[in-house]
Amino acid sequence: MIFKRMRKFRVRELRLSSKLAITYVLLTVVPIALIGLYSYSQYNKSVQDPLGEYMPKFLNQANNDIEQHFQRLSELSELVWRSEHVLSILRRETKSDRTALEKDAAYINDFLSETYVNGSNPDVLGVYVLSGDQLYYSSRWVFQEQDWKWQLRRYGGSEPAQWEARLIQQGEAKLRFANNIPYVLIKKQLYDTDNRKLLGSMFIAIDLAFIDRIFRNIEPEDEGRMWLMSESGMIVYHTNSELIGTVDANKKSYPLLNGSFRTTGSDNPAMISLNQSSRGLILAHSIPLKKLTGEVDAAGRMNAVILLGVFLLTIIVFVYFSWKFIQPLKRLSGMMKNVEMGKFQVNYDLQSRDEIGTLATSLNSMIATIRDLIQKNYQIEIRQKEAELYALQSQINPHFMYNTLETIGMAVEEGETEAVVDMVTLLGRMLRFSVSNLSRSVTIAEEVQHVKDYLTIQKFRFEDRLAFEIVDQRAGDLQNLYSPKFILQPVVENAIKHGLEKRRKLEIQISIGQEFGARSGQVEMVFRIRDNGPGISTERLAELEKLLQNESFQHKSSQFGLSNVNARIKMMHGSEYGLQLHSIEGLGTEVSIRIPINAQPYENEQNELQG
Incomplete structure (x- = not known):
């Protein structure tokens, strides 16, 4: 049974x-x-992870505070440009007699003392300016080494001009103040942009006591230790002052430089948290694990x-x-994951009348509707984007054509045959560049040549009132890199239009370089167009920046200016790229254009446009 x-x-x-x-x-x-x-x-x-999670955040904030403090102190070197007398002494190439040299040295030393040492910068221990064979300085303390002047000259050297400041650590400099104050030297080269000449180097000795104030904000545990070191492991600052100037022997064994990890294989294991700044300085915190586990x-x-x-x-x-x-x-x-991957040819046949069955029926109907809508909207969107791109690229300023032809006519009347030939050749090449290539991208070499042709024609027209320079700051062939078409000429045209209205002579410099982009996280191609025009007022600059932030194409079809170029770049490459404006009213304007580094033209763009 x-x-x-x-x-x-x-x-x-x-x-x-x-x-x-x-x-x-x-x-x-x-x-x-x-x-x-x-x-x-x-x-x-x-019980250890909380500290490993929040301590790197504190270290990152502290490292940012240290970086900002170093940056602010490095900007003190700009104060030297306020004294015309000091600049005239530094610019002087011919050597004066001994009395004049001593008089000049006394003047510069007094200037350094009043401006830096005895001013509102308590963290500045001393300032040293090395120009040629002369060393000017003012300092609250003196170095212990008798050959300290020779040591400083080692770092003055005939190095190429550098815009960024350089940190020289105490252990690297091998110089000590009489009272053993921990310090670093900020070296900034004094480059005379007016004369394009390196006037010398400035060294600012910074008291590292300010790091104590930053460390106190973090409030480490009683048994915790904090220190600041370079990439090589040399300790710049330590809560234990006896370790300043030594090398962290364990630095090479650290598995990471941003985050937290636990040490093993020692009698006293610890939790170590590290954060590396953009300058390369590494801020570290260490606390024994037994201190953590005992409390939780x-x-x-x-x-x-x-x-x-x-x-x-x-x-x-x-x-x-x-x-x-x-x-x-x-x-x-699983069906929805397929839909998410773009596979809309799915159908879930569930033989059930409960809520799940109703949901399956509704999803099947929704997917079918989405499939039809996507097909329709995709075609509409493609055509809309193509129309916007062509509308942006096809706007050519008729005034430029009229003025160029008028200039050619005047040259013909004056019998300047060679100038006429050159202008006609340049104009023909510009028009061929504008209308013969339907693609959205060109090589950077072609884009630069186009703007050079444009500036050369404008040079024929305005003669001595216009001067320009194109500088390639990178090493490599521009023929192998691509950029969107027509991104330089509108910016240069804008600079000429507004610059010559209020300037007797307009100078334009176009630089081409590569930089690491903070927003994109990648190395970017950067074009900078600088002019010495009238600049832009604060109110107008705010309006332009607001206009650049708006990526919509509405109300922009009538202008081929900054917003037009910026919108096109953002549409092609994303919001992390585009234009940036920097202007000082009365001094000039700089427009930075950032695009990704493209070694290939846009994929299938010619076929897309023709299709």
Whole structure:
């Protein structure tokens, strides 16, 4: 009788409550055992992870504060440009007699003392200016080394002009102040942009006591240690002053320079957190693990109990709802993942009249509707983008053509045959560049040649009132890199239009270089167009920046200026690229154009345009 009943027993014939009960028995024992082992193994790390998570954030903030402080102090070198007398002394090439040299040195030393040392910069220990064979200085303290002047001259050298300031650490400089004050030297070259000449180098000795104030904001544990070191491991500053100037012997074994990790294989394991700044300085914090685990044992046990209770509750809920809801939902989830990947040819046939069946029917209907809408909207969007691109690229200023032809006519009347030939050749090449190439991208060499042709024609027209220079600051062939078409001429045209209205002579410089982009996180191609025009007022500059932030094409079809070029770049490459404006009213304007480095033209762009 019993065997007969067993033969009749079928799992599918059981009630849902019985199925859930059997599943619960089979699935709770093993998961609870695994969760228990996992919780036990993770307990020690769980009490250390909070510090490993928030300490790098504090270090990052502190490192940023240190970087900003160094940046502000490095900008003090700009104060030297305020004294015309000091500049005239530094610019002087011919050597004066001894009396004149001593008089000049006294004047510059007094200037350094009043401006830097005795001013509102308590962190400045001393300032030293090396120009040619002369060394001018003012300092609160003196170096212990008798040959300190010779040591400074080692770093003055005949190096190429550098815009960025350089940090020279105390251990690198091998110079000590009489009272052993920890310091760093900020070296900034004094480059005379007016005469394009390197006047010398300025060294600013900075008291590192300000780092103590930053460290106090972090409030490390009693047994914690903090220090600041270079990429080579040389300790610039340490909470233990005796270690300043030494080398962190463990630096090479650190597995990372941004984040936290635990040391093993030592008698006193510790949690070490590191953060490396953009300048290369590494801020470190270390605390023994026993200091952490001793304070959170009770909380760890309580968390384990809570975790066990929550786990048991979730197991019960899971057992109750799994077979009734999860399985069909998983099938629906798999279908939606296919839709997310662009595979819209899916259909979920669920023979059920409950809520899940209704949901499956609704999803099938929705996917079919989306499939039709995407097909229609895709074609509309493609045509709209192509129309916008062509509208942006096809706007050619008729005034330029009229003025150029008028200039050619005047040259013909005056018998300047060679000038006429040159202008006609340049104009023909510009027009061929504008209308013969339907692609959205050109090589950078072609784009630069086009703007050079434009400036040369304008030079014929305005003669001595216009001067320009194109500088390639990078090493490489511009023939192998691509950029959007017509991104330089509109900016240069804008500079000429506004610059010559209020300037007797306009100077334009176009520089081509590569820089690391903070927003894109990649090396970018950067064009900078500088002019000495009237500049832009603060109110107008704010309006232009607001206009550049708006990527919409509305109300822009009538102008081929900064907003037009910026919108086109953002549409092609993304919001992290585009134009940036820097202007000082009365001094001039600089427009920076940032694009990604493209070694290939836009993929299939010619075919897309023709299709």
